[in-house]
Amino acid sequence: MEYFNLSPSTEPSPPATGIGADVPDPTNISGSVSDRPVHPTAPVGINMEHPEDATIAAAFPPSLRIDDHLPDVIIVASNNVYFYAHRHRIANASSNNLGGLLDWGVYRRGFLPSIRLPESGDIVNVVLHTMYGLSCTHFHPTLETVEAALDALNKYGVCVQTHTAPYQPLHQLILSLAPYRPIDTYALAGKHQLEDLAVTISGHLLSFDLSTITDALATKMGPVYLKRLFLLHQGRLDALKNIILKPPESHPTTPGCNPAQHGLLTRAWALATAQFVWDATPSKAFPEFEVHPPETGHSPTAGLSVVGISPNSLKALLDPIGDKIACESCRLMLQQRIQEVVVSWSSVKVRLTQCPLWSPQILITFLVLQPTI
Known part of the structure; x- marks a missing residue:
């Protein structure tokens, strides 16, 4: 993830409290960007040399103009990464006003309200890109980061199913991880009931050894998607x-x-x-x-x-x-x-297909009879 490091001498320390701390208006900031080189292909989650310094996410700078509006709220990640955002975009995407935090921002003359989140900068980066309908694939977030971002999106009232529909940026981001971590990506799709993603990802699991599925993976993907994966393999055989x-x-x-x-x-x-x-x-x-x-x-x-x-x-x-x-x-x-x-x-199918839900008793009987479990 790209960061601009702020010099402590020209920028106030990160707010000690989570909400409502005063941060200077971005239009009044001058000379805050250091000469430290920025690597354009650096992935989300890069280790900062000076974690105590305040940093600005390059994708959400103070000058970011959306819908002809400059940022009017600052999102501060747990590792002191600043995201200059727009309240109306967040409010439109979130059904609970960012978990109720957006309602706490108080305007004061010359200052912007700030909201501190418990998630790290790389996770907040995926969350905000999703809220804005933007792609963050070029930041190369890890699967663990994406999984934490999906949990955060649910917490902050953002409908994950809507933003993971086909051709949505988050849909493409998760698909980009499937060739490298197919079973983990499939389990993530099953956990959040992402039907279209699970169907597409299942095509990467034709050669996967089902006997190696751990209890943790089976629990994450749930009995329905576990059963469908077995049916795909058995049907092809x-x-x-x-x-x-x-x-x-x-x-x-x-x-x-x-x-x-x-x-x-x-x-x-x-x-x-x-x-x-x-x-x-x-x-x-x-x-x-x-x-x-x-x-x-x-x-x-x-x-x-x-x-x-x-x-x-x-x-x-x-x-x-x-x-x-x-x-x-x-x-x-x-x-x-x-x-x-x-x-x-x-011509034999290579992906999951829709199938009716089974009762728990039938599902248990099916799983018990599988010799590979």
């Missing part, structure tokens, strides 16, 4: 089994390939796909799954997830079945079947 159970079709008898030889292809297909049908579970990887004959010199495919396997990877696993098939007609039938498998697997 069932679909994959149904797709690959069917062997390639037999071609008409030719002089070089009679019906007895047709069985070679069927057996090779059944051997290569047997582990999908009998051993696979939603969370299980298959490092021992190898369709490459030892004579071909290929290395085994390791660590691929059954549920999260891509169509191209599935094709790569099935293609070597034909390495030992001499009949060109059989090889052609094999390639046609593999193409059908790839197309069918590509």
Whole structure:
């Protein structure tokens, strides 16, 4: 997060009390910005060299003009970061006037009212950007910062569901964290009942091992979103089994390939796909799954997830079945079947879908029967 450091000799000390402390009018401040360089790409939460100094958030300076109005209130974070804000913007976004704190500000001639919040500057930065409908992705807040900001938004009467709707800045911010912390981001979406976010984030969890979900994560996301994640994995596994159970079709008898030889292809297909049908579970990887004959010199495919396997990877696993098939007609039938498998697997859903809520008794029964929990 970008800060302007204020010299203590030109700027008063941060207010000792939380609300109503007098802070000079920003139009009367002169020479308060030091020569210390500001790093434009510094993330929110950067460690300040002198935490006792008052600092101004670069995104909310005294000169920030919104709706043709200069700031008329100062928000002071717990680490003495000053945010020059606009009361009408905060009042419009908050249903409780910032937890009742906004009502306490008292105007005095030449001074602006200030409100001290218990949250740190990086959290307040996300909160104010959300209230203003602005993006703060360029500050690179951590997932922990975003989670604390969502809790703060709820506390200060801001509807999180409204501001996390698709194409909203906060929606895009949370999505930007999903590729790096998918299960934690999904749990955060479940905690706040953010349906659209949970659906999108679930696409990053196809290869996630459900057996590693901790009690804390399960509690955070709640039983409904936990159940839906299991259903997504189980549904994809069932679909994959149904797709690959069917062997390639037999071609008409030719002089070089009679019906007895047709069985070679069927057996090779059944051997290569047997582990999908009998051993696979939603969370299980298959490092021992190898369709490459030892004579071909290929290395085994390791660590691929059954549920999260891509169509191209599935094709790569099935293609070597034909390495030992001499009949060109059989090889052609094999390639046609593999193409059908790839197309069918590509059409299987990769995200959550809406499903009715289950009663607690049915949900407990479902979870108890899952071998991966």
